[in-house]
Amino acid sequence: MKKLFLLLALLLPAQLSAQPEVYLETNNITANRGDTIEIWANFNNNNTQTRTIYFDFSYQRTAFSLVDVSFATAGADSSAIPTGTTTSLTNYNFPGYNWVQTTANTTTNGLTNYQNMQYAYTSGGPYTIRRLYGTVALPTNTNLGTGRFMKLKFEVQNTAHDFVYDSLYMNFAFANSNNAGWLATNNAVSTGYRSAFFTVTGGTADILVYGTLDLPSNVNIDLLQPRLKFFEKYNNVPDTLRHTETVGSNGIFSVTPTEVDADTDYRIYLSLGGASGDSIPSILNTAITVSDFTAAETEFSWQSLTTGAFVDTLFTKGVHYMAADVNDSRGFDPGDTGTLFAQVAGVETVEMTDTSQMILKSVFDTVSTAYWRVADSILDTQTGGPYGMDFHTDTTATDTLNLKYFIPGDVNLSYSSALAVNNPGSQAAPVLDNTFIDVNLNNLVVTSNSIEIPFEVNTGEQEISALQFEVLYDPSKLRFETMDLGVSSWVAFIDNQEGRVRFGAVDRAREFAMGGEFTPFSLKFVTINNPLDIVTQLHLSSNMDASSKSGHQIGITLNSNTIRLIGYNNYANSGS
Amino acid sequence: MQIPAHKIKFLAAALLILGCTLDPTDSFNVDTNTTFDLGEVPQSTRIVSVDIDALTKTTITLNMDVTIGAMYTIHLLHPLGGDPLAVTGFTATTQLVTVELDYSTISDGLYDIVLIDTQGNSTRIPILLER
Numbered sequence: 190m191k192k193l194f195l196l197l198a199l200l201l202p203a204q205l206s207a208q209p210e211v212y213l214e215t216n217n218i219t220a221n222r223g224d225t226i227e228i229w230a231n232f233n234n235n236n237t238q239t240r241t242i243y244f245d246f247s248y249q250r251t252a253f254s255l256v257d258v259s260f261a262t263a264g265a266d267s268s269a270i271p272t273g274t275t276t277s278l279t280n281y282n283f284p285g286y287n288w289v290q291t292t293a294n295t296t297t298n299g300l301t302n303y304q305n306m307q308y309a310y311t312s313g314g315p316y317t318i319r320r321l322y323g324t325v326a327l328p329t330n331t332n333l334g335t336g337r338f339m340k341l342k343f344e345v346q347n348t349a350h351d352f353v354y355d356s357l358y359m360n361f362a363f364a365n366s367n368n369a370g371w372l373a374t375n376n377a378v379s380t381g382y383r384s385a386f387f388t389v390t391g392g393t394a395d396i397l398v399y400g401t402l403d404l405p406s407n408v409n410i411d412l413l414q415p416r417l418k419f420f421e422k423y424n425n426v427p428d429t430l431r432h433t434e435t436v437g438s439n440g441i442f443s444v445t446p447t448e449v450d451a452d453t454d455y456r457i458y459l460s461l462g463g464a465s466g467d468s469i470p471s472i473l474n475t476a477i478t479v480s481d482f483t484a485a486e487t488e489f490s491w492q493s494l495t496t497g498a499f500v501d502t503l504f505t506k507g508v509h510y511m512a513a514d515v516n517d518s519r520g521f522d523p524g525d526t527g528t529l530f531a532q533v534a535g536v537e538t539v540e541m542t543d544t545s546q547m548i549l550k551s552v553f554d555t556v557s558t559a560y561w562r563v564a565d566s567i568l569d570t571q572t573g574g575p576y577g578m579d580f581h582t583d584t585t586a587t588d589t590l591n592l593k594y595f596i597p598g599d600v601n602l603s604y605s606s607a608l609a610v611n612n613p614g615s616q617a618a619p620v621l622d623n624t625f626i627d628v629n630l631n632n633l634v635v636t637s638n639s640i641e642i643p644f645e646v647n648t649g650e651q652e653i654s655a656l657q658f659e660v661l662y663d664p665s666k667l668r669f670e671t672m673d674l675g676v677s678s679w680v681a682f683i684d685n686q687e688g689r690v691r692f693g694a695v696d697r698a699r700e701f702a703m704g705g706e707f708t709p710f711s712l713k714f715v716t717i718n719n720p721l722d723i724v725t726q727l728h729l730s731s732n733m734d735a736s737s738k739s740g741h742q743i744g745i746t747l748n749s750n751t752i753r754l755i756g757y758n759n760y761a762n763s764g765s
Numbered sequence: 766m767q768i769p770a771h772k773i774k775f776l777a778a779a780l781l782i783l784g785c786t787l788d789p790t791d792s793f794n795v796d797t798n799t800t801f802d803l804g805e806v807p808q809s810t811r812i813v814s815v816d817i818d819a820l821t822k823t824t825i826t827l828n829m830d831v832t833i834g835a836m837y838t839i840h841l842l843h844p845l846g847g848d849p850l851a852v853t854g855f856t857a858t859t860q861l862v863t864v865e866l867d868y869s870t871i872s873d874g875l876y877d878i879v880l881i882d883t884q885g886n887s888t889r890i891p892i893l894l895e896r
Contacts, residue, residue, distance in 0.1 A: 243891050279875055279893055279895075281844065281874075281875055283844075283845055286845055303889070303891075304888060304889060306845075308845050308846065318845065320844055320875060322875055322891070322893055324893075370812075370813065370814050370815070370890070371890055371891075631884075631885055632881075632884070632885020633885070634801075634803060634883050636799075636801040724840070724848060724849055724852065725848075753881070753885055753887075755838060755881065757801050757803075758854070759838040759840075759852045759854050760803075760836040760837065760838045760854040760855075760856075760883060761836070761854050761856075
């Protein structure tokens with residue numbers, strides 16, 4: 190009899206192809222600070238016997254407080270819930286977590302997105318994940334209808350006047366039915382995928398200085414933490430730090446008269462990486478990767494032997510050279526490429542204080558390859574070292590500052606401001622647009638205390654000359670042992686910290702570029718405890734990079750950023 | 766009570782020898798000659814349905830569509846991941862397998878049940894334990 194039920198259960202989903210819909214009623218909400226915002230999650234039953242809907246939302250907990258969750262009134266005209274229904278709600282909050290978008294979890298099907306969910310956790314981070322599990326008990330022979338299902342009420346917090354508000358995101362919602370279990374559920378009706386865009390207004394402070402710092406689209410704002418330091422300038426005495434302004438994730442900043450004085454001279458520097466600069470090495474490890482080195486090495490090797498002039502093939506603008514001049518010699522020389530390789534390999538860290546190089550946007554975009562030494566000299570002389578900005582605040586009106594920056598060593602500007610030029614195709618010259626290689630990672634059943642994890646690469650028609658990754662692991666369960674190099678003619682590097690190993694290899698001889706399918710790396714770990722019982726995961730961080738044979742940066746497509754390691758005993762335990 | 770000096774020396778020597786011989790990694794060394802039968806290659810890894818016992822509220826009956834002869838593991842996880850709270854393994858003897866899971870020691874809450882095969886493929890369903 191049990192098998193008959195199972196067979197029926199197996200067949201039923203195939204017979205019932207109806208797909209319910211869960212979607213947000215609106216995607217465009219304008220509110221002021223202190224307001225409450227109501228957002229309806231609507232439901233279209235579509236002939237299913239849905240009894241539960243499971244939601245996952247993410248939002249800025251520092252900006253919005255979820256003050257109430259309620260069901261639509263049973264039997265009301267606009268309600269999907271019929272008269273006589275009783276409801277129950279389970280509500281979980283996960284502060285510090287945020288949803289990580291991948292191709293697999295940004296589909297229109299909420300059930301698919303749930304199956305492929307990924308999260309990032311930042312201790313004390315500004316986002317939160319809210320899981321809501323709404324269940325209904327319906328009168329006999331009744332089902333849910335179409336209309337409003339659940340209401341979320343948020344209160345907009347009274348944040349700083351220039352706080353950058355993000356929206357509410359519905360990462361997934363899917364339905365469970367009486368007869369067919371968890372159902373594929375369309376989340377893209379009406380408002381499109383996962384959207385409830387907020388526009389928050391109501392800032393009342395006077396603005397003395399307003400501007401933008403151009404941030405790269407892929408920036409990790411929690412890591413970069415860009416801040417503008419306003420030093421008040423005096424004659425013959427050291428400058429005094431008057432105000433530190435945090436730049437928002439959209440690059441916008443604004444300074445009020447309570448923060449700096451009108452009609453006063455200031456020197457402004459850009460600081461990165463936290464108040465004490467303690468994440469600077471981490472920023473450099475992310476910003477300076479193998480393709481920065483290969484771009485610099487390639488450009489340098491094409492230098493004319495007779496005139497010493499560079500051909501400007503990869504470095505098309507002066508700012509590329511300024512970023513490549515890591516030893517600050519006001520020239521592009523072997524010392525720079527050597528230092529870049531040492532930084533990539535983890536042998537040596539590029540010398541950098543917590544102040545980066547910041548330039549007016551108009552200068553950043555226009556300095557030519559012929560003029561960069563002069564520009565560098567002028568900027569250094571003006572502000573006495575790392576580039577900053579001398580600036581006199583107006584008496585009454587709002588000043589506007591549009592700024593860009595680069596991190597020394599980030600020669601392809603992948604973690605710096607992008608270049609804006611007339612030809613969009615060459616916006617970031619060292620990057621080969623839309624060129625990707627595939628990297629495949631597989632989960633493993635662990636049967637030995639020595640675990641080998643191959644990184645399988647398929648470059649297609651592309652030949653590559655450098656590759657690097659970073660893997661995070663649980664040091665209480667695993668110890669990193671070594672890396673086998675599958676490209677013996679390349680120079681490998683490994684930087685192993687507790688719980689984190691950064692590794693890669695570069696074709697320094699520029700003669701052994703690799704293409705097609707191959708396994709450049711195999712990581713070897715040993716288990717700390719009994720390997721047959723282990724359950725753990727390795728995560729690939731976003732700190733990865735690849736370079737083409739010509740020195741251009743190219744993209745990497747991962748089949749998964751997680752490798753699951755499960756000991757044999759977890760399969761062999763007897764089940765009933 | 767005083768411990769005689771020769772006993773202290775003996776204990777110290779014994780501890781020293783132990784410290785030199787016990788390697789926390791090697792102590793779990795698995796014989797590399799041992800072969801582990803991972804069963805058939807899984808072709809199906811699917812949770813068909815889940816039932817919660819109405820009386821205990823903690824006995825879960827999981828019905829799965831799997832591959833005969835293949836090995837699987839079932840993990841109970843917190844909604845956002847982490848280490849499993851309970852693990853159950855089995856080798857499928859039929860295509861439709863029913864496993865009863867006793868989660869009586871697990872506190873009330875919202876969890877995920879994840880079915881994983883030996884190829885690393887997985888599927889998950891949410892479950893609410895509510896006594």
